[in-house]
Amino acid sequence: MKMISKNEIAKLKGEGFLAQKQEGYFSVRILSRAGNFTSKQIIKLAEIADNYGRCYLGVTTRLATEIPWIKYEDIEAVKKEIVSSGMSHGGTGKKVRPLVSCKGTVCVHGLYDTQKLCGELHDKYFGYELPSKFKITLVGCPNNCAKASINDIGIMGQAYVEFNEEKCKACGICTKSCRQKAVTVENNKIVYKKDLCVNCGKCATVCPFEAMTIKEQGLQVYLGGRFGREYRMGNRLKGLYKEEEIPDLVQKIFDVYSEMGNPGERLAKMIERVGFDKVEEAIL
Numbered sequence: 001m002k003m004i005s006k007n008e009i010a011k012l013k014g015e016g017f018l019a020q021k022q023e024g025y026f027s028v029r030i031l032s033r034a035g036n037f038t039s040k041q042i043i044k045l046a047e048i049a050d051n052y053g054r055c056y057l058g059v060t061t062r063l064a065t066e067i068p069w070i071k072y073e074d075i076e077a078v079k080k081e082i083v084s085s086g087m088s089h090g091g092t093g094k095k096v097r098p099l100v101s102c103k104g105t106v107c108v109h110g111l112y113d114t115q116k117l118c119g120e121l122h123d124k125y126f127g128y129e130l131p132s133k134f135k136i137t138l139v140g141c142p143n144n145c146a147k148a149s150i151n152d153i154g155i156m157g158q159a160y161v162e163f164n165e166e167k168c169k170a171c172g173i174c175t176k177s178c179r180q181k182a183v184t185v186e187n188n189k190i191v192y193k194k195d196l197c198v199n200c201g202k203c204a205t206v207c208p209f210e211a212m213t214i215k216e217q218g219l220q221v222y223l224g225g226r227f228g229r230e231y232r233m234g235n236r237l238k239g240l241y242k243e244e245e246i247p248d249l250v251q252k253i254f255d256v257y258s259e260m261g262n263p264g265e266r267l268a269k270m271i272e273r274v275g276f277d278k279v280e281e282a283i284l
Contacts, residue, residue, distance in 0.1 A: 004072060016089035017075055020068060023243060026067040026075065029091045030082055031126070034101045034118035035063040037087075046086040058062050062135070063097040064091055079091055094264070096128040097135050104140020104157060109215060111157030111201065114140045117243050124247060131261035131270075142198040147227070149234045151254060154222035158240060159201025159214045162193040168211035169220045174203035183212075221249065223279070224271040232268045235276045238284060249283075256282045 009019050016029040026186075030045060038044070047064055049057045053069040060066050071080055082089050091098045101118035104110025119140045125136075139150040148154025166191050174183045175190070182196035183203050190211070204212040219241045222234030241249060256279060261270045271279050 002072065002220070012075065014090070014093050015079075016091055017070065018092070022069075024072050025068070026070045027066050028070050028073065028075075028082075029060065030065045030067070031088050031091055031098050032063050032065070033122050034099065034115040035103075036115065037065070041085055041087055044081065044087070046066055048078060048081050048256075059077055060091075060098075061100075062091065063100055064098050090127065092133075094132050095130060095134065096125050097133055098122075099126060100135075100137040100146050100151075102122040103140045104138070104148040107140055109143055110140030111159055112140060112219065112243055114138045114157075117155070119248060121247060121250060125250060125254075128254060130257060132264050133212075134257075134267065134268045136250070142200050148225075149222045150227040150231065151222070151234065152225065154225055154234050155246060156222070157221045158199040158218060159204065160199055160216040160218045161197070161204045161212050161239070162210050162215040163190070163203060164213070165190070167209050169209050171206065171208070175204045175205050175210055177202040180213065216240060219246060221246075223253065224268040224276070226266055226268040229270075232272075235271065235280075237280060252283050 012017070012026065015024040018029070021027055045057055045067065049055055049067045052071070052074045052156045053067045057065050057067045079089065099118050101114045102110075104112060104114030105116065121136060125218065135151045136153045137146050137148045138155045139146050139148040140157045142158070144156065148156050169187055170185060170190050175185055180196045180198055182193045184191050184193070201214050201217070202215045221237040221241060223237055224232060225234030226232045235263050257267055257270065260274055260279065260282070261267065
């Protein structure tokens with residue numbers, strides 16, 4: 001078996017081929033776009049696993065596919081198979097990692113087209129070089145299925161509601177839709193407790209008298225979350241943003257991070273060192 005140098009292993013890792021603990025074997029990461037593969041791509045992935053691996057594949061936490069047991073001598077052939085099918089391999093290093101989206105595009109709870117925006121950000125920013133690895137996740141609502149608030153950038157759908165007591169008939173329909181108990185019936189009246197509301201907008205969608213209405217809908221942005229060996233909840237950036245504003249906002253965040261961050265320093269650590277208020281001021 002050919003001896004593989006450390007430099008070659010590092011180079012292959014940057015291309016998405018990770019050395020296994022079994023000598024001479026690699027796992028290859030194939031990237032999805034907003035968490036999706038076409039049916040034809042799925043068939044090709046199965047063929048690669050059958051022809052070059054051990055007839056199985058896995059899905060990573062960043063919604064990429066990983067095929068293990070690739071022999072070193074087969075790597076170039078596997079690369080060609082992947083690229084010729086319109087896919088790409090990679091997803092490691094000090095750069096923007098594979099972007100993650102929940103299923104808000106089709107989910108009944110989704111407040112915006114998560115996969116569309118995620119795809120646009122993927123096309124523009126995947127692989128963008130930064131001081132350290134960088135993770136971006138988009139979720140369609142406060143259910144936060146994909147845990148946006150513990151990513152470097154988290155984007156969450158929000159629907160701010162307004163309560164008009166004069167229009168309210170105290171029917172109680174809204175209370176059944178509110179899992180946070182932010183809307184309750186007290187003394188035959190509806191009471192809206194704004195401090196408990198997570199801005200899902202469900203009460204407004206079921207109210208038959210328009211006593212609860214959505215006054216503003218948009219995207220909340222979190223900064224500096226992380227998980228793994230160390231955990232940190234992201235800070236909420238001021239404001240509520242439109243979908244079309246997000247790409248430029250992400251670029252501003254990258255610019256500030258590139259300027260203020262030290263080599264190898266995660267955004268979370270930079271925020272702790274510099275202070276969130278200064279970071280937010282520089283971005284906005």
